[in-house]
Every structure is written in C-alpha cells, then in structure tokens.
Amino acid sequence: MRLTQLRSFHAVATTGSFTAAAQSLHVSQPTITTQVGQLEELHKVELFHRTGKRVLPTEMGQRLLHLSRQIFSLEAEALQLLRESGELRTGHLRVAAVGPAQVTTMLAAFHQHYPGIKVSVSTGNSQEVLGRLTDYSADVGVLAHVESDRRFVSIPYSDHPVVIFCSTQHRFAKRRVICIEELAGEKLILRETGSTTRKALELALKNAGVETHVVMEVTSREIIREAVAQGLGIAAVSEVEFIPGPGLHAVRLEGAQVRTHVHMVCLSERRDMRMVQAFFDVVGREP
Known part of the structure; x- marks a missing residue:
C-alpha cells in the first residue's frame, strides 16, 4: 500500500x-x-x-x-x-464541546493569545465529544464530566449551580429562590439519560426524598426551552447555560448543592501535542 x-x-x-x-x-x-x-x-x-x-x-x-x-x-x-520552531503562529485547533456556554470564554482567551490559529468548534453530547476525541476528529473536548478512563486526561475548569426554569405563568415565576422540597409533584422535562445536569438534579432529589413526575425526555435544549415556555413542565439547566427569553423565568435552588462542572479533556497520548498544551496553558489561567 x-x-x-x-x-x-x-x-x-x-x-x-x-x-x-x-x-x-x-x-x-x-x-x-x-x-x-x-x-x-x-x-x-x-x-x-x-x-x-x-x-x-x-x-x-x-x-x-x-x-x-x-x-x-x-x-x-x-x-x-x-515548520514551526517558535511560537504557534499558524495551525488549526479542533474543539468539541457539549454546549456553547462552556466553550465561548475559553475560545476568546485562546484567540487573544494565538490570533493566527484557526479554531473550529463542533457540539454534541458527552459521548459524542469523547467519540470525536478518540477518532481524532477533535483535539480538545469541553464537557461536564468524564468517568475514570486512562485514555483521557481531564482537567477541571469551572463549576456552576443548577437552576430551575419555568414559564412566566408558573407558580415559581415570581420567586428568585425555592427549596428543593418545593419540586415535589412538579412536572419535569429532562435531558436524555447521561446528561450531567440531569444526574446532578436526580441525585439531589433522591437525597432530599422528593418525588417528581417526568413528563418528557428531550435531547434538544431548544425544544426543552419551548416546551417550558408553553407550560408543559419545568426544567433544570446550568446557570451559565440559561438564556433569558420571553415566557421564561429562572429560580435558584436553596438548601441543596446541585452543581455542574466544566472540564477540559484530551486523549492521554495527545496531552503533549503543542496545540493542546497551548490551549490548556491559556485556558487554565482563566478564572
């Protein structure tokens, strides 16, 4: 051959x-x-x-x-x-992320340090992000959680509280904070199984002994927002990912530590790749 x-x-x-x-x-x-x-x-x-x-x-x-x-x-x-023996002046960094909210700040910081590097971003769920790393179609992943796996290097970046959002006609719409116990009996619209936001909320509900009613499981953030706005149920989202819009209202949870985390991930074998190293070095310095 x-x-x-x-x-x-x-x-x-x-x-x-x-x-x-x-x-x-x-x-x-x-x-x-x-x-x-x-x-x-x-x-x-x-x-x-x-x-x-x-x-x-x-x-x-x-x-x-x-x-x-x-x-x-x-x-x-x-x-x-x-081709390059000095600083990174050209090249292409491929980033796969679970959502735009986590990655936007990272890309801004990286571009400021390396304006000559072309950056492309793809989005998907956690398994899709990891899949793009393992098939070499992405260099760096940005996601909420990685199970212990020697194939990957995972570096914590930030963490954020989970908020509940509802329609402006819901009983929570005039509140800023609610207790997790107040979710008892509520109709929940959840992300697909495997979603880290879902896992965090379900664990908090279990620990608090609160039972809810799951009315939908949806993979699309946009569909969840529309369903909530139409009063079909309430949903949970990382505070950093919540985008205010007509018909929507967000409330914080009191008395329960419900948080999501953001990690930078790459294949262990590619940890020392110059582009990956540069991304981790720059982004790791950001608050």
Whole structure:
C-alpha cells in the first residue's frame, strides 16, 4: 500500500465523493479513482458502496477511515512541528464541546493569545465529544464530566449551580429562590439519560426524598426551552447555560448543592501535542 493510495481513500471517505476528493487533493478524478481501485484490488476488499453519485464507506472502509484519521492527524502534527520552531503562529485547533456556554470564554482567551490559529468548534453530547476525541476528529473536548478512563486526561475548569426554569405563568415565576422540597409533584422535562445536569438534579432529589413526575425526555435544549415556555413542565439547566427569553423565568435552588462542572479533556497520548498544551496553558489561567 502506498501513502498516496491511502490519502486518496481518506479524501473520498471524508468528502463523500471522488470529485470532491480530487478537488481537495488538487489532482484529477481519474487519478483518485485509480488509486482507490488499486488499493481495493491489492487487498481484495471493498472500501466503498457506489450508488449513483453517492459514495459511502463499507464496514471495512469505516475501520480503515478510523486508522487513516490517526495517520494523517499525526502527519499534520509532524509537519507543524517541522515548520514551526517558535511560537504557534499558524495551525488549526479542533474543539468539541457539549454546549456553547462552556466553550465561548475559553475560545476568546485562546484567540487573544494565538490570533493566527484557526479554531473550529463542533457540539454534541458527552459521548459524542469523547467519540470525536478518540477518532481524532477533535483535539480538545469541553464537557461536564468524564468517568475514570486512562485514555483521557481531564482537567477541571469551572463549576456552576443548577437552576430551575419555568414559564412566566408558573407558580415559581415570581420567586428568585425555592427549596428543593418545593419540586415535589412538579412536572419535569429532562435531558436524555447521561446528561450531567440531569444526574446532578436526580441525585439531589433522591437525597432530599422528593418525588417528581417526568413528563418528557428531550435531547434538544431548544425544544426543552419551548416546551417550558408553553407550560408543559419545568426544567433544570446550568446557570451559565440559561438564556433569558420571553415566557421564561429562572429560580435558584436553596438548601441543596446541585452543581455542574466544566472540564477540559484530551486523549492521554495527545496531552503533549503543542496545540493542546497551548490551549490548556491559556485556558487554565482563566478564572
């Protein structure tokens, strides 16, 4: 197998077409087609399903893509190391985060120190963020909690209280603070299982012996906000993530330590990568 063949395969798998792959590598489409074909013929495997203009990796293609991402990520690191011997002046940092609220301040601080570094951000739940780290499609993750796992390095960044928000027609709407016991019997709209905000609230309710009624489980923050505004129930959110809006009101919880935490995470093997190290150094100094 030649590296050019693997590069052609990787380009097709990531762009979704032979034409786009050729454009990205600045070669002709027949060249890409030939190199991928040679790779398949040499190893007697099928790497893509070709249906009209659609090109989708086969199961073997997906497994090879996982490895090619690692290879070309390491290649990019090597090139960056060779090109730059001083400060980081160019490059690309890929950040995956569970939400915009946690990461915005971090990115502002990093950009102030390294204005020449391009930063791209993707969002998803905790498992999706960790998945992007493990498949090398993200360099740094920003999420609420990481179970003990030797594959990752997790560094605490901040923590925030959880607040309850309701519609402006709810009985809590004229309150600033409530006791957790007052949630008894309330209709709750919760995030999906695995949400750290949900875990924190459910643990506090259990410790307080308070029973509620879960009416919805929703993965979308936007849908939860709309459902609450329409009076379908109340919901919990990290205070830093609550965005005031028409029809919504937030109250703090008194008498219970319900908090969420923000962590910076990377693969253990990439902890000393210059870009990751720079991000941790800069962001770690922020309050």
